[in-house]
Amino acid sequence: MSDIITAAMVVIGDEILSGRTKDRNIGHLAEMLTAVGIDLREVRIVSDDQDAIVEAVNALRARNSYVFTTGGIGPTHDDITADAISAAFGLPCEFDEKADALLGEHYAKREIEYTSARRRMARMPQGAKHIPNPVSVAPGFNIGNVYVMAGVPAIFQAMLDNVIPQLKTGTRLLSATVPCKHGEGTIGEALGEIQAAHPETIIGSYPKYQDGSFWTEIVIRSRDQAKMEAAAAAVEEMLKKL
Amino acid sequence: MSDIITAAMVVIGDEILSGRTKDRNIGHLAEMLTAVGIDLREVRIVSDDQDAIVEAVNALRARNSYVFTTGGIGPTHDDITADAISAAFGLPCEFDEKADALLGEHYAKREIEYTSARRRMARMPQGAKHIPNPVSVAPGFNIGNVYVMAGVPAIFQAMLDNVIPQLKTGTRLLSATVPCKHGEGTIGEALGEIQAAHPETIIGSYPKYQDGSFWTEIVIRSRDQAKMEAAAAAVEEMLKKL
Numbered sequence: 001m002s003d004i005i006t007a008a009m010v011v012i013g014d015e016i017l018s019g020r021t022k023d024r025n026i027g028h029l030a031e032m033l034t035a036v037g038i039d040l041r042e043v044r045i046v047s048d049d050q051d052a053i054v055e056a057v058n059a060l061r062a063r064n065s066y067v068f069t070t071g072g073i074g075p076t077h078d079d080i081t082a083d084a085i086s087a088a089f090g091l092p093c094e095f096d097e098k099a100d101a102l103l104g105e106h107y108a109k110r111e112i113e114y115t116s117a118r119r120r121m122a123r124m125p126q127g128a129k130h131i132p133n134p135v136s137v138a139p140g141f142n143i144g145n146v147y148v149m150a151g152v153p154a155i156f157q158a159m160l161d162n163v164i165p166q167l168k169t170g171t172r173l174l175s176a177t178v179p180c181k182h183g184e185g186t187i188g189e190a191l192g193e194i195q196a197a198h199p200e201t202i203i204g205s206y207p208k209y210q211d212g213s214f215w216t217e218i219v220i221r222s223r224d225q226a227k228m229e230a231a232a233a234a235v236e237e238m239l240k241k242l
Numbered sequence: 243m244s245d246i247i248t249a250a251m252v253v254i255g256d257e258i259l260s261g262r263t264k265d266r267n268i269g270h271l272a273e274m275l276t277a278v279g280i281d282l283r284e285v286r287i288v289s290d291d292q293d294a295i296v297e298a299v300n301a302l303r304a305r306n307s308y309v310f311t312t313g314g315i316g317p318t319h320d321d322i323t324a325d326a327i328s329a330a331f332g333l334p335c336e337f338d339e340k341a342d343a344l345l346g347e348h349y350a351k352r353e354i355e356y357t358s359a360r361r362r363m364a365r366m367p368q369g370a371k372h373i374p375n376p377v378s379v380a381p382g383f384n385i386g387n388v389y390v391m392a393g394v395p396a397i398f399q400a401m402l403d404n405v406i407p408q409l410k411t412g413t414r415l416l417s418a419t420v421p422c423k424h425g426e427g428t429i430g431e432a433l434g435e436i437q438a439a440h441p442e443t444i445i446g447s448y449p450k451y452q453d454g455s456f457w458t459e460i461v462i463r464s465r466d467q468a469k470m471e472a473a474a475a476a477v478e479e480m481l482k483k484l
Contacts, residue, residue: 014444014446015446015448015461016268016272016285017272017281017282017283017284017285018272018276018282018415018417018463019269019270019271019272019273019274019275019276019282020276020417020448020461021448022269023268023269026258026265026287027261027264027265028261029261030258030259030260030261031261032261033261034260034261034262039259040259040260040261041259041289041294042259042286042287042288042289042294043258043259043285043286043287044284044285044286044287045268045284045285045286046284047283047284048446052283052284074426074430074447074449075426075427075430076426076429076430076433076434076447077430077433077434077437077438077445078437078445078446078447079426107427112427112428113428115427115428115430115431116431117426117427117428117429117430117431117434118427118430120430121427135451136451136456152449152450152451154451155451173260175260175262184316184317184318184359185317185349185354185357185359185360185363186354186355186357186359187318187359188316188317188318188319188357188359188360188362189357189358189359191318191319191359192318192319192359195319195320196319202256203319203320204256204257204290204320205316205318205320206257206262206263207316207394208394209377209378209394209396209397214378219257219262221260
């Protein structure tokens with residue numbers, strides 16, 4: 001189908017892989033993309049290592065409509081995302097005049113020294129477009145189908161709000177949820193038969209474990225409302241018989 | 243260094259990529275591995291799709307000491323991890339006699355029907371070893387350097403507790419944290435110089451944004467206590483001068 005828009009995400013940061021910081025951006029991006037009908041197909045969390053970033057970004061941008069990255073665009077030595085994305089595209093990483101001016105002005109206004117560390121945040125691949133940062137000015141950037149954003153959740157979310165309206169969006173995947181008091185083992189076989197009979201839906205079952213017993217959330221997804229409703233009705237019918 | 247043990251994680255599940263369920267296993271695994279001196283190098287979140295799982299597992303098991311997977315080992319049609327891992331290793335996916343007996347007995351004792359859906363949970367690659375599941379019996383499994391565990395956090399954690407003691411562990415990466423009231427832009431340059439002067443440490447700086455201003459957590463990591471302390475002292479010295 002031509003209207004399926006896919007995306008991948010690359011989370012950049014040693015602090016996530018060490019467990020020191022818990023990621024809060026994956027779930028937010030996933031929800032936002034689902035809301036506008038873009039399928040998030042894969043997420044990779046990689047370390048602050050240029051080769052690792054280049055490999056992930058190049059693999060994912062080749063097979064998805066969009067790639068979103070978070071992390072590594074601050075002013076310190078371990079912020080290497082601008083260099084890595086430039087390397088991935090084979091472009092020079094340069095000081096962007098407009099970003100440099102924005103940052104210089106921002107710090108001058110607040111009487112804070114515009115250090116060479118802060119000036120690093122004006123670097124991006126040649127020809128990249130800014131992603132505005134209403135929180136702390138230093139812009140993210142977009143090059144090709146890759147959108148490079150901050151890792152701090154408040155800044156990431158503000159940047160993403162500026163990116164979403166620019167994206168080509170798909171037909172939204174609709175979903176219906178049917179709660180089920182039985183564990184997956186009780187319904188698994190019948191649910192498999194319903195899935196086979198309703199090929200244009202995606203039926204997922206998500207086990208919930210609470211106080212020593214299982215219950216299940218059954219989610220029916222489709223881009224076609226009537227087909228989703230027919231599958232949901234079949235699930236409800238099946239549950240009534242138990 | 244021969245004592246560096248690396249790991250990767252594959253999180254399997256459409257529900258994470260749609261944002262419907264927020265992953266709680268990545269942070270837990272990251273913390274546990276850090277605690278025993280294993281470097282988590284990469285995490286991939288993939289959908290309930292055999293090709294996607296095979297690609298991720300094969301890429302990651304070739305270049306890491308261990309691969310840990312979560313999700314997709316329940317009794318329903320969308321639980322395809324056992325098949326996918328078997329395909330990744332080129333092994334048949336078979337009913338495991340011991341798992342079949344365990345599950346049969348478990349359900350018999352509770353007077354619950356041992357349906358063919360439940361019996362699916364006894365399938366694993368030929369020759370796999372069990373990972374005990376003290377919560378809900380259905381075992382995870384280990385084949386080669388890949389450890390396949392449940393996605394439900396309570397079960398994943400219980401399985402992981404059984405896996406960790408079997409692993410070859412590394413020299414633990416020690417860490418010291420120095421809080422810094424300045425933003426990264428103020429300290430970035432000096433911190434880069436300290437990193438250059440202390441090559442056997444990894445100095446990370448993590449921006450925190452709160453109530454309209456930035457502060458920074460500086461983390462110094464090393465496998466050598468003396469080298470870590472020397473770098474931390476240099477950071478503290480630098481901060482005093484600001």
